[in-house]
Amino acid sequence: MSSTVGIVVTDTYRPGDGDNDTAPLIAALSALDIAAEPVIWHAWEPRSDAGYDLLVLRSPWDYSEREAEFRAWLARAADAVPVLNPPALVEWNLDKLYLQDLQRLGVEVVPTQWVTSPAELAAALSSHGGDWVVLKPSVSAGALNTGLMRANSAEAEELGRQILTLGRTVMVQPEVPELSEGLEKALYFFDGEFTHAISKGALLERGGGFRGGSYQENPQLVTAAETERAFGAKVLDAVARATGQPLPLYGRIDIVTSGRWGTVLLEAELFEPALNLHRAPAAAAVLARAIARQL
Incomplete structure (x- = not known):
């Protein structure tokens, strides 16, 4: 070899x-x-x-x-x-503030309020009344310090303050019903080629914590409509324009198609996403060939 x-x-x-x-x-x-x-x-x-x-x-x-x-x-x-x-792309992708860059380039993103102080947290939560909201830090993996809570609950304020204490920006987002129904899709692109799509099911329990008591994905192969694939390609194009970096070797574009906001981006995972190759064995060969081209 x-x-x-x-x-x-x-x-x-x-x-x-x-x-x-x-x-x-x-x-x-x-x-x-x-x-x-x-x-x-x-x-x-x-x-x-x-x-x-x-x-x-x-x-x-x-x-x-x-x-x-x-x-x-x-x-x-x-x-x-x-x-x-590339590390330059990873550095950009580490903090979900990158979503602001993509939004400025025309990518539809799930509505987000970016909170950096207790006063901003109080205002953001108050704007949602008693509705359900998701709070999460802008730097996180595995849904750490993430919760689905009533905006006017003590638990929501406590989680927000906890994230701020960690020195993170708090993301406050309205509950997307389709997400709670497990309709999120992860679209995979290797060297720009779409290979497969996965649904991992709903993760967050209303009121805080995870469904079933722990973070547990249930990845299943699903189909992606041509419009959804095109949306994923649009996101990758915006990533290249935002960063000046070439097409990523691999990328996972997490989306949900909602009745209220249409198809929106949740995350563009460009350095450590689960690829779920055990669900799509042929995709491993596609990624391997993409790596071979880099060599």
């Missing part, structure tokens, strides 16, 4: 237990005569003689709890080895 790729994970990586992508991706790369292995990001110190021709960020899912450490590691890694998706 002439090339070696490091697949960047974290120390909670377990094949088939949460990370369902790394093992099938390594197998698909092996079929192309490309060696690959998991690299635990915070246990590996980048160096020029690392032996890798490319690092592919896959599941560094603890980045939000070690953000400064991860940013510093990513910069060092990029000095030693090419990294995909």
Whole structure:
């Protein structure tokens, strides 16, 4: 095998237990005569003689709890080895404030109030009366510190203040009924090519916490209408215009088509999304070929 790729994970990586992508991706790369292995990001110190021709960020899912450490590691890694998706794109994508950039470029985004102080929090919650709202930090993974609560509840104010105490911007969004019905779709694009769509079901329990008591996705293959695929491509085009970066190696575009707002963007996940390759095995080969082209 002439090339070696490091697949960047974290120390909670377990094949088939949460990370369902790394093992099938390594197998698909092996079929192309490309060696690959998991690299635990915070246990590996980048160096020029690392032996890798490319690092592919896959599941560094603890980045939000070690953000400064991860940013510093990513910069060092990029000095030693090419990294995909590119660190400049990752830096932009780390904080969901990027949604503001995309909105300015014409991408429809779920309505969001951006809160940076207790006074702004009180005003934002008050504007929703007693309606259900979602509160979440602008930097987070795995729906950490995220809740679906009545806007006028003590729990909503407490969660908002907790997020502010962590030094994060609070995102306040109205409940989208279709999200609560589990109609969110994740659209996957590898090197610009649409491969599959996943529905992971509703996650948040009204009143706070997760349905079933813990974060538990139930990814299932679903179809994506041509209009939804076109929306995903539109988002990727806006990402390129906003960042000046080339087309991402991989991207997951999370959308919901709602009766009130039409099709809107929830997130553009460009560096650590679950790809659900175990649900779409053929997509692993598409991603592997895209990596081979980068080599």
